[in-house]
Amino acid sequence: MKELLIGNFRVDIKRSEVIYLKETFSLEPKFLQVLLLLAEKQGEIVTHKELLEAVWPNVIVEANTLQRCIARLRKIFHDDAKKQQVITTHPRKGYSLIADVKWQALANNLSAIPLEQPKKKFSVWTMAIFSLLLAIVIGFTSYTLFKTPQGPNIFSQITPLTATDKREYLVNFSPDGRYIAFNRHLSIHKNQIWIKDLQLEQEYLLTKDIGIYYRAAWSPDGQQIAFVLNHLKGENQTKPTCESLVLVSFPLAKVRPQSTKSILPCQQRNLESVSWISNHEIVFIDSQNNEQSVQVLNLTTGELTRLYTNTEQRIDSLAYSTRTGQLAIMQHDSLNINSLNLLDINSAEMREISLNMPPLFASNVHWPIAWHPHQDKLLTSNDNIFFEIALDGNVTAHPIASTQTLYHPVYHPDGNKVAVTMGDIDIDIGRLSWAMQQPANEHIEEAVLQRSIVNDYGGKYQPNTDDLAFISKRSGSDQLWVSQNNSVRRLSNFPSTSRVGSFVWSNEGNLLAVTLDRQLNFLDQNGELRAVQTPFKVLGVLQWTNEDQLLLNISDKQQRQIVLYDISSGQHQVLFDSAVKWAQLAQNKLYVLDLAGKFKRVFEGKAQHIDHLADIHASGSFIIKAQKLVLLDTNKAVWIVDLENKTKQLLYQGDLKMLRLDDVRIAKRDLLYSRYVSGRKEIVLFHP
Numbered sequence: 001m002k003e004l005l006i007g008n009f010r011v012d013i014k015r016s017e018v019i020y021l022k023e024t025f026s027l028e029p030k031f032l033q034v035l036l037l038l039a040e041k042q043g044e045i046v047t048h049k050e051l052l053e054a055v056w057p058n059v060i061v062e063a064n065t066l067q068r069c070i071a072r073l074r075k076i077f078h079d080d081a082k083k084q085q086v087i088t089t090h091p092r093k094g095y096s097l098i099a100d101v102k103w104q105a106l107a108n109n110l111s112a113i114p115l116e117q118p119k120k121k122f123s124v125w126t127m128a129i130f131s132l133l134l135a136i137v138i139g140f141t142s143y144t145l146f147k148t149p150q151g152p153n154i155f156s157q158i159t160p161l162t163a164t165d166k167r168e169y170l171v172n173f174s175p176d177g178r179y180i181a182f183n184r185h186l187s188i189h190k191n192q193i194w195i196k197d198l199q200l201e202q203e204y205l206l207t208k209d210i211g212i213y214y215r216a217a218w219s220p221d222g223q224q225i226a227f228v229l230n231h232l233k234g235e236n237q238t239k240p241t242c243e244s245l246v247l248v249s250f251p252l253a254k255v256r257p258q259s260t261k262s263i264l265p266c267q268q269r270n271l272e273s274v275s276w277i278s279n280h281e282i283v284f285i286d287s288q289n290n291e292q293s294v295q296v297l298n299l300t301t302g303e304l305t306r307l308y309t310n311t312e313q314r315i316d317s318l319a320y321s322t323r324t325g326q327l328a329i330m331q332h333d334s335l336n337i338n339s340l341n342l343l344d345i346n347s348a349e350m351r352e353i354s355l356n357m358p359p360l361f362a363s364n365v366h367w368p369i370a371w372h373p374h375q376d377k378l379l380t381s382n383d384n385i386f387f388e389i390a391l392d393g394n395v396t397a398h399p400i401a402s403t404q405t406l407y408h409p410v411y412h413p414d415g416n417k418v419a420v421t422m423g424d425i426d427i428d429i430g431r432l433s434w435a436m437q438q439p440a441n442e443h444i445e446e447a448v449l450q451r452s453i454v455n456d457y458g459g460k461y462q463p464n465t466d467d468l469a470f471i472s473k474r475s476g477s478d479q480l481w482v483s484q485n486n487s488v489r490r491l492s493n494f495p496s497t498s499r500v501g502s503f504v505w506s507n508e509g510n511l512l513a514v515t516l517d518r519q520l521n522f523l524d525q526n527g528e529l530r531a532v533q534t535p536f537k538v539l540g541v542l543q544w545t546n547e548d549q550l551l552l553n554i555s556d557k558q559q560r561q562i563v564l565y566d567i568s569s570g571q572h573q574v575l576f577d578s579a580v581k582w583a584q585l586a587q588n589k590l591y592v593l594d595l596a597g598k599f600k601r602v603f604e605g606k607a608q609h610i611d612h613l614a615d616i617h618a619s620g621s622f623i624i625k626a627q628k629l630v631l632l633d634t635n636k637a638v639w640i641v642d643l644e645n646k647t648k649q650l651l652y653q654g655d656l657k658m659l660r661l662d663d664v665r666i667a668k669r670d671l672l673y674s675r676y677v678s679g680r681k682e683i684v685l686f687h688p
Contacts, residue, residue, distance in 0.1 A: 004103045006086070006099050007100055031072060068680060155398075162184075162683045167682075168184050170183045171410060173419065174222050180683070185681075204253055212229070213229055213230075215274070227248075245262070273285045282296070283318060292310070294327070307327070316331055317368045318330075319370050325346050328341070330368075338357055353393045356395055370410040412687075418685070425676065425677075425678070427674055429459040429672060430446060432444060432445070432652060434652070479492045480503065503541060504543060510525060515539070515540060537555040548568065552564075562590065575602060576590060576592060577605065581618075586629075590602040591629065598614075638652040659673070660673065
């Protein structure tokens with residue numbers, strides 16, 4: 001069998017794709033197998049057990065694996081859990097495919113596509129040789145991927161700790177390990193903190209009021225829970241203003257939800273990574289006026305004490321060990337080089353540890369850390385990998401067999417289990433178009449240009465056409481794809497272990513400049529890739545100028561710079577000798593977005609404030625075309641700034657799911673942006 005029809009959708013089994021009108025959706029192999037089983041028994045109930053045994057035989061799968069699979073299939077077939085017009089759920093039994101099914105080409109028999117290879121085809125010797133070769137391949141791949149030690153599989157089972165339709169995240173154990181505290185998402189800028197009794201399988205709502213709460217931290221005696229509360233302003237309560245540190249009594253919360261008690265009032269500061277040092281002392285990261293410090297708040301006296309300040313590096317996370325009295329401080333510098341500091345709370349002695357991070361993850365800068373309760377090591381995660389950090393700086397990787405991402409892992413107090421948030425997100429490419437000189441939000445048209453069940457982002461129009469290039473994980477890893485003449489094709493064939501950065505079109509539209517693993521590359525329309533040797537690391541390609549020069553964000557001899565790179569000669573000119581988030585050239589004038597999100601213009605190598613943009617904080621990148629600067633601010637408002645007249649116009653505000661702007665065409669009055677569509681997060685327990 002080559003394909004089948006489900007309603008008006010065509011399933012190409014050979015390519016593992018679903019085609020509907022001009023849309024094509026890639027299916028993961030396991031999801032295709034589930035779909036085929038349901039289609040083979042159209043109208044009948046296929047039990048959970050049947051599906052798991054047929055598609056995942058002899059494998060320990062993640063919690064809610066089937067639910068996620070069915071949710072994705074429904075999404076592809078424009079169905080949902082409320083309509084159930086394609087796939088019906090039979091509670092505690094299974095699922096049935098109720099849409100019309102027609103098989104085409106080969107015989108109408110599911111056995112034409114075996115779900116598992118028949119074991120009888122392999123002799124014992126064949127299997128032994130295959131296993132040996134597989135072990136060699138896996139070992140080589142792991143070494144190539146991480147170039148860091150891989151530890152044994154420390155977990156063999158996964159148990160769900162939450163199982164609702166809401167997103168649950170930021171888990172933390174009580175000191176005795178009986179309870180977990182976690183955040184449950186309600187909507188944008190709205191969540192609550194819950195407690196779960198792991199022995200009684202009972203949940204308690206901790207926070208009486210809905211708000212924006214950060215990760216909860218238990219006091220050593222388990223009686224109090226501290227966390228950060230983000231305060232909002234504006235008519236729709238959508239604009240963050242400041243953050244306060246608050247407390248809740250846990251014994252009282254087991255009786256009824258509690259209002260929070262402020263212990264550090266709301267000011268113009270950002271608070272992060274709350275931990276307890278003792279039952280009356282709380283440590284946290286305090287960010288004010290572009291300065292970061294580690295502070296301790298004494299609950300008895302109300303006194304604040306500064307423990308640590310580092311103006312050269314960004315402090316990312318903290319973890320305190322009650323066993324050793326050491327505060328671990330994870331930080332990174334302007335080159336995104338990570339380091340770990342250990343501060344002895346009693347002696348005030350500081351020790352800096354250089355980390356041997358895997359090359360593939362070396363440029364990642366967000367590493368939330370947690371101490372092992374009985375050993376001198378820390379736990380963190382990235383993608384689908386747990387990392388254990390020893391105090392000599394060595395890192396051991398523990399990958400799991402999942403495509404989902406691990407967030408904020410924490411050890412159970414017994415040291416043998418780990419609770420973590422698992423999930424994934426869906427990002428699409430959207431377009432806004434507007435009429436000339438219209439007020440904000442009026443005559444605005446929105447459209448989705450690229451839609452799939454995985455991340456599609458970074459869309460950029462090919463010059464002088466309506467075609468576009470974008471980054472997508474449709475093939476399992478980040479690749480460049482192009483949409484041309486209403487069809488989509490994969491353009492690149494990057495190694496799956498490569499990190500794809502930013503990209504831009506050439507002025508003629510025949511080449512793409514793209515960064516791969518901090519190296520500049522050119523990709524043509526035939527998919528041919530050519531690496532460019534430069535004397536520096538390329539952190540991002542920002543702009544292809546009219547003179548066939550590239551504006552690059554680079555790292556050269558431990559210094560971040562913005563340079564103009566001449567493609568023909570290979571020479572470069574330093575325009576700005578400092579770290580910034582983004583930069584653009586317009587009429588030989590360099591505009592930059594500093595690390596605080598403020599716009600500046602560079603004159604004779606020095607950054608100067610732009611008065612008419614002083615009240616705007618930009619989010620991510622900005623784009624300059626035809627002397628118009630287009631930006632997305634931190635309140636999700638889109639602005640157009642006329643650089644000549646020094647005026648700004650609010651173009652659009654309302655879509656809080658806009659993540660960043662990717663391209664703009666001033667003459668055609670439209671722009672491309674990456675938009676958050678949905679996400680799934682749940683808390684699970686990994687254990688032996």
